[in-house]
Amino acid sequence: MSGKPKIQKFTNIGKLVTRLRDDLTGGNQGFVLLYAYNGTGKTRLSMEFKDAGKRKNKGNPDTLYFNAFTEDLFSWDNDLDNDSARYLRLNAASKFFNGLKDLALEESIGGYLSRYTDFIFDIDYDKWTISFRKDEASYIKVSRGEENIFIWCLFMAICERVIDGAESYAWVEYLYIDDPISSLDDNNAIAVASDLAKLLRRGKDRWKVVLSSHHALFFNVVCNELKKEPHKKYFLHRPECGTTYTLRATDDTPFFHHVATLAEIHKAAEGGKLYTYHFNMLRSIMEKTATFFGYDDFSACIHGVEDEVLYSRALNLLSHGKYAIYQPMEMVNDTKQLFRQILSAFLNRYRFALPDILEQPATTSAPIPTLELKP
Template sequence: MSGIRKYQSLRSLVTRLRDDLNNVELVLLYAYNRTGKTRLSMAFKDEGKRKTKKNPQGVADTLYFNAFTEDLFTWENDLDGDVLRHLQINPDSSLFNGLKELALDQPIASYLSRYAEFDFDIDYEAWKVRFRKDGADNIKISRGEQNIFIWCLFMAICERMLDGHVSYQSFKYLYIDDPISSLDDNNAISVACDLAKLLRRAASRVDGNGTPAPIKIIFSSHHALFFNVMCNEIGRAKEGEAKVANKRYFLHRPDSSGVYTLRGTEDTPYFHHVATLAELKRAAHPRSGKLYTFHFNALRSIMEKTAAFFGHADVSFCIKALDNEEDRALYNRALNLLSHGAYSIYDPTPMGDDNQDLFRRLLDDFLAKFQFALPELADKPVGAAPTATPSAAPSP
């Protein structure tokens, strides 16, 4: 596994990623929410349209999907009549330069039918999208359904870009950041598999003369399942297809400063689970840490993945492996009761004192038993105990 490398600004990090793409077709980034993934994607895009000797006109070289892409679509809810509801497309974005000529209804519908059960109609003159389902017209779809529709439209545009449509010929890079907000795990797997197929096509693209003309790609996500499916789909050899050269990183921002770190995870795509444990250890520090209710959810998730790594069906394997028999029943009840609430990282609730003590005991016993080699992702807080790094640490 590669060592940790620090970057003092987004621009220096962008330079590193663009340098990487001179040697590989794809870079995959795993990062927690609030790390700065969206800002990084915009910095990458902005770097590509800077006026330079090679690009005197400042022509954009990156087609991107991120939170700003989703903001190009806004609802008109017809507050007066409450009947003619539609999604309004912002036509000023270069993303839609070829939309009228492309007639994307069929390719969008092809993707959408895999994930949702509603239909749509696009008015290319008025830049409106109306939705229908079960005989009802002009319906209001959910935020999750809206996001998946936007994603399907973007995928359809990407297909036309790979086909060499004139509106998208200037793009050399594809940057995709967190495309699956609001999706459940089943749809996450389906979307990841479809995306991996598209990215394979981009990486092996050739021009009309048969000369290699790949579209280089950055993909970033905070979603552990999605990231692992992408790693597996990209890393797996496909019959009749060349292997996609790629690099995988854990992207981290240790504190509120502008410093970012990259740690290579090419050999261990599950490294981010270990990184999550390091974050939990930091949050549990009695003086400098801060524990919230959602941390029990995170710990249970890591214990479930550890059990799966060792070939066991559920988290009870980890509980039974702990040395303190008296605490096993208590830990089991705590995990069952405290890790199944609707605790959100976006609306954190501080953990009570008793539960904090219980969490620290459970975390310490778990780490002592399984002896993970926790990464040095940030400077340790003052007074932090040294982390053991045994040579035979499992890497779930």
């Protein structure tokens, strides 16, 4: 009988970065793929990874990264006086833009951009600004999602120049990509994931890559596209938002990220620390399960149980609140009990083998009741 995948613990983020770099340099792995929930600290991890490279190389960078800081290199000038000529300003001091002017990236950016949207852009290299137009309208303000996809396309164009051996990016040894698909719908998430995986495969002899994401669909598409390449996959976790990080290898665990979320919810229910956002997490799991079994609605996942109508209505209502994971609100006792009953009904119907993601026993101060399913 094979043992469960080992969970590795790191007492601080620096040790975790060392492990990731060792994974990429100590063997033939070209890719490390990390799945992690929002709030785990993925952005900070990407910056620590970048800083480790600068320390190693006496101040010289070795990592081209895409994360929330990348998006901050762009800022809007909304022409508040005239409300007509709106454009994005670029932070020209950033090394990220080293080859923008000399390498003529417009064609590559446009090639990617046309796959996801229908607006056109113009770059002013004298003013370091980007304007957008669509149909007959010029200097338009694009949506947040469109802005993000444009920045992503620019990053992809830069990566192409890295593969081509452009001198401006000769310093790049690693790519670190963190959650590039904010504000995208699922169709674009799949397209972006597929295009990224193709690009990563093209450059596999040029770079080593870390990719982290909380988006299960995006992550799974990338994993499937890279499955024939040497890589490692991990579930990254930060227990109780502390300073310790854990890595669990998931290479041989299909759909682990789905059941890992369910395991975390189960542990919270047993321990009594239930927050309003747990309803959102449970509904998401039920929707994925319903899709897998071909049901039209998530409520089919608790069909036939006692109080089925009550559970469906409660889950539908309570999973649509404006619940912030960074300012969580603990459920009141009656709501906790209702949550446990819904979760119990779901787990009794679908016998998931839940992993112990923290390798420690859950408390039993508030056990989940067992409900008997009706035939």
